[in-house]
Amino acid sequence: MTRHTKSIRLEYKYLVPLERLESLRRAVLPFVGPDPYIACRPEGHYRVRSLYCDSPALDCYHTKVEGLKNRKKFRIRGYDRKEQDSIVFLEIKRKKNSAISKNRAPLYYRNLSDLLRTSRIEDYILDGSEANLTAVQAQKFLFHYHRKNLRPVVLIAYEREAYFGKFDPTLRLTFDKNVRSILYADFDRLYQDSGFTETLPGHLIFELKFNGRVPSWMKTLIRNFGLNRRSLSKYVLALDSHPDFTAGSAVRYFKTPNRDFEHAE
Numbered sequence: 001m002t003r004h005t006k007s008i009r010l011e012y013k014y015l016v017p018l019e020r021l022e023s024l025r026r027a028v029l030p031f032v033g034p035d036p037y038i039a040c041r042p043e044g045h046y047r048v049r050s051l052y053c054d055s056p057a058l059d060c061y062h063t064k065v066e067g068l069k070n071r072k073k074f075r076i077r078g079y080d081r082k083e084q085d086s087i088v089f090l091e092i093k094r095k096k097n098s099a100i101s102k103n104r105a106p107l108y109y110r111n112l113s114d115l116l117r118t119s120r121i122e123d124y125i126l127d128g129s130e131a132n133l134t135a136v137q138a139q140k141f142l143f144h145y146h147r148k149n150l151r152p153v154v155l156i157a158y159e160r161e162a163y164f165g166k167f168d169p170t171l172r173l174t175f176d177k178n179v180r181s182i183l184y185a186d187f188d189r190l191y192q193d194s195g196f197t198e199t200l201p202g203h204l205i206f207e208l209k210f211n212g213r214v215p216s217w218m219k220t221l222i223r224n225f226g227l228n229r230r231s232l233s234k235y236v237l238a239l240d241s242h243p244d245f246t247a248g249s250a251v252r253y254f255k256t257p258n259r260d261f262e263h264a265e
Contacts, residue, residue, distance in 0.1 A: 035162035053150040082191035105138035155185035181238035
């Protein structure tokens with residue numbers, strides 16, 4: 001999961017009842033193959049963990065709610081469980097009209113606090129095969145992080161079942177199951193496994209990511225299953241699922257000191 005390149009995608013999302021997962025999976029399997037990260041897992045999925053960051057005015061939340069064409073989301077993303085060398089990613093997800101693009105830069109989770117405090121990219125960002133590009137991605141995230149006074153607002157976790165197209169490797173299908181969240185979680189709670197609130201009880205999010213046009217077989221599947229494309233922001237849905245989330249609670253949260261965090265090695 002260490003892709004560093006900026007990719008521009010189109011993204012369609014559908015809300016699907018859990019009881020339809022098996023039949024939907026059977027319908028897509030002739031056209032897709034499993035993501036390597038699920039192919040070797042008996043459970044058939046991996047866990048995604050994202051800490052979404054926002055400004056004191058919750059600009060990212062409001063630009064989505066208001067339906068602005070050009071908007072950004074900022075998050076720290078990790079996977080599965082915390083290990084000695086767990087890698088996380090600084091991510092900016094952009095939407096410009098209908099196109100989606102993403103910047104991401106990897107580092108060890110144990111170094112996240114020091115990076116955010118010092119911005120010393122050369123000391124903490126992992127190089128990979130495209131070191132210069134990765135450093136630029138990190139610079140972009142840190143610029144917004146400090147300029148907008150970003151802080152983590154909600155931790156979102158879910159199990160992702162992912163596939164790539166057999167005939168078009170740029171096509172990617174995902175089933176995001178058991179979407180859940182913790183409001184006002186700090187950076188040190190990225191790998192927490194308890195205390196979550198369900199975001200979409202009884203449902204999953206089916207996502208289609210592609211370049212160009214929707215394949216004809218996918219159009220047929222959408223029609224046969226009666227799927228309706230929807231605007232489904234996990235960030236907005238998660239915040240709105242918490243009765244305690246209000247403008248007033250957000251103001252109080254941002255007035256509390258932004259403490260450092262520690263990790264168990």
